[in-house]
Amino acid sequence: MTDESKAEDLFFEADNLIDDNKIKEAKEVLLDLLNEYPDYGRAHNHLGWLYSVKFNNHTKAKEHLELALKFSPDYQGVYANYAYLLLEMNKYDELINFGKKYADKGVADAGTIYNKMAQAFELKGEYLEAHKYYKLAVKGAINNQFMEELYASINRLKSKMNIFQKLSLINKI
Numbered sequence: 001m002t003d004e005s006k007a008e009d010l011f012f013e014a015d016n017l018i019d020d021n022k023i024k025e026a027k028e029v030l031l032d033l034l035n036e037y038p039d040y041g042r043a044h045n046h047l048g049w050l051y052s053v054k055f056n057n058h059t060k061a062k063e064h065l066e067l068a069l070k071f072s073p074d075y076q077g078v079y080a081n082y083a084y085l086l087l088e089m090n091k092y093d094e095l096i097n098f099g100k101k102y103a104d105k106g107v108a109d110a111g112t113i114y115n116k117m118a119q120a121f122e123l124k125g126e127y128l129e130a131h132k133y134y135k136l137a138v139k140g141a142i143n144n145q146f147m148e149e150l151y152a153s154i155n156r157l158k159s160k161m162n163i164f165q166k167l168s169l170i171n172k173i
Contacts (some may be wrong), residue, residue, distance in 0.1 A: 044064040
């Protein structure tokens with residue numbers, strides 16, 4: 001068995017454990033995998049996701065997701081996971097810069113990245129920029145439920161705007 005094949009087998013074992021909600025076991029398999037293959041980016045992604053979503057350890061999550069970006073820059077899932085994490089950590093400017101760097105590169109789900117950027121702008125109180133990125137997210141969306149969420153976000157955003165901000169949207173049409 002080649003090293004690559006062994007690493008993939010361990011990765012898929014961890015992935016299946018996650019699917020079966022055996023989180024602790026999956027974490028151990030991923031840590032074992034990374035101990036032997038420290039540059040296996042997809043394992044860093046999954047471990048980063050676990051640390052973020054299941055263990056609420058944002059510091060470790062960020063570390064692993066950044067390693068996933070470094071070692072597996074073509075692995076699409078890591079971009080969304082990292083954007084979600086940055087928003088959850090209130091790292092709005094970092095998220096916006098990240099999104100500007102990767103959203104249009106073709107490796108990330110642009111709709112998701114733009115949506116997270118829009119949320120960051122909204123939380124910063126920069127409503128016109130948020131509106132711009134929600135609209136970009138709509139252009140990249142193909143899922144009906146996601147589209148509904150985006151339109152709901154746009155309507156929520158408009159309710160936060162003052163009259164001059166709303167008028168500036170009309171003037172852009």
